[in-house]
Amino acid sequence: MNYQKKKILIVIEANPLTKHTVVRMGLDTKFKKWKIVYWNVLNIINKDIKKTYSLKGFRQVKRNNFIEINSFRDLKKEIKKIPKKFYYLNHIGYKSIFSSILDRYFSQVGGKKIYVHPGLDPDLKLTFFQVFNDLIINNKTLLLKKIFNFLRGKIIFKINEFIQARPSILFAGNNFTYQLFQRKFNTNCVFKIDSAEFEKFIYLKKLSKKKNYIVFLDQVLEGSFDHKLNYKGSRKLNKEIYWNNLNRLFNLFLSNYKKTKLIVAAHPRRNIADKPIKKRFIYDNTYNLVKNSKLVFAHTSLSTKYAVLLKKPIIFITMDIFKLLSFGNKKTSEVYSKLLGTNIINISDNFFEKSKRIKLKKLLYIDKVKYKKFAEQYINFPGLKPQGRWKKILKVLENDNFIKD
Numbered sequence: 001m002n003y004q005k006k007k008i009l010i011v012i013e014a015n016p017l018t019k020h021t022v023v024r025m026g027l028d029t030k031f032k033k034w035k036i037v038y039w040n041v042l043n044i045i046n047k048d049i050k051k052t053y054s055l056k057g058f059r060q061v062k063r064n065n066f067i068e069i070n071s072f073r074d075l076k077k078e079i080k081k082i083p084k085k086f087y088y089l090n091h092i093g094y095k096s097i098f099s100s101i102l103d104r105y106f107s108q109v110g111g112k113k114i115y116v117h118p119g120l121d122p123d124l125k126l127t128f129f130q131v132f133n134d135l136i137i138n139n140k141t142l143l144l145k146k147i148f149n150f151l152r153g154k155i156i157f158k159i160n161e162f163i164q165a166r167p168s169i170l171f172a173g174n175n176f177t178y179q180l181f182q183r184k185f186n187t188n189c190v191f192k193i194d195s196a197e198f199e200k201f202i203y204l205k206k207l208s209k210k211k212n213y214i215v216f217l218d219q220v221l222e223g224s225f226d227h228k229l230n231y232k233g234s235r236k237l238n239k240e241i242y243w244n245n246l247n248r249l250f251n252l253f254l255s256n257y258k259k260t261k262l263i264v265a266a267h268p269r270r271n272i273a274d275k276p277i278k279k280r281f282i283y284d285n286t287y288n289l290v291k292n293s294k295l296v297f298a299h300t301s302l303s304t305k306y307a308v309l310l311k312k313p314i315i316f317i318t319m320d321i322f323k324l325l326s327f328g329n330k331k332t333s334e335v336y337s338k339l340l341g342t343n344i345i346n347i348s349d350n351f352f353e354k355s356k357r358i359k360l361k362k363l364l365y366i367d368k369v370k371y372k373k374f375a376e377q378y379i380n381f382p383g384l385k386p387q388g389r390w391k392k393i394l395k396v397l398e399n400d401n402f403i404k405d
Helices: 019-025 047-052 072-079 097-108 128-138 140-163 175-184 196-204 225-231 239-256 286-291 304-309 320-324 327-340 368-378 390-400
Strands: 007-013 034-040 066-068 086-090 111-117 169-172 190-192 213-217 261-266 280-283 295-298 314-319 343-347
Touching: 007 097, 007 390, 019 196, 034 390, 047 225, 066 072, 086 097, 097 111, 097 140, 111 390, 169 175, 169 390, 175 190, 175 368, 190 390, 196 286, 196 304, 213 239, 213 286, 239 261, 239 314, 239 320, 239 343, 261 286, 286 304, 295 304, 304 314, 304 368, 314 320, 314 327, 320 327, 327 343, 327 368
Parallel strands: 007 034, 007 086, 034 066, 086 111, 111 169, 169 190, 213 261, 213 295, 261 280, 295 314, 314 343
Antiparallel strands: none
16 A cells, blocks of 8 residues: 555554445545545454454455454554554554554554544443342352353453554544543544444435335344454353344234334344344345335444434344343344434343233334434434535645645
């Protein structure tokens, strides 16, 4: 990658590149004076995960500005090319010692750090004592593991926070995050940008072709990439139990609404050969599936925001076994449901013994006031007007005058 003649923004990344991430990151967007270059260090952080997601079924793609840093030799080669002054951002956050060291190195050799957050979720108000009180009664073994992982996570976070440089300019993808940054940092260095979900909504917004199907937003919870990367396999969900619960719920629902079909919007990181139940899985088309659906089933997927923007009825699904992953998984669905005024179903151990029919209040009703309020706080900003994303970021950096023409 030639870094000459253009101003450079380097993004430290740890992600397999798919069609979804190309769009989400804006990799195909071209800029006159700027070059945004992604350094993917996934292979250095975790070779096994990199190898797994390189298999054909995971549908990886390539881009010239997405550079695979597979070894320290590759890293050294790319470092030699960087200019005397450049901007950078660390998408990996505070979870990797290696990326934090690279972050600090960049700040020492002419780099100026920025921070881009797509938008925080609502505050769960979940305390350690709530988790403790639940698990001390129901699962003492899991409690000990949670305490260990909690302390380990705090230590790793603090170490990485200490190593990394502080960002000079911050960008927030929703109003909740923007207000938080303004309270925490100098307000002159905090700027609004569009979240990836809002940007896609604006770009693809058209009248929906109403079809008589329900769409389930898959998250690969039984084998989440993020959990594999950040928790090194310490948190697992039983795939058979999880999908059996979902399938029984879907069948129970469809038995009551016999003219309705169900489609699974497969997660971008689900292998194309991995279809755990006998339902129709559609890959790499989530936005359109939500747009044309009658009803949306979801856990905590980011794509739920499409359903809010498109004003689709949502039913949130939680399970008691989600606590094996994180209490946050279950709590997030509950908070989303409350803020949006939607139905929520919790599949507990005896759920199917008690439930022979699905009885939900106002099944296809949406609370337009709550949907709008949620969108203005957690997807975009009051008024739901486009802020711009990469063009806005680069315009701010131009005005910063750190790199002279």
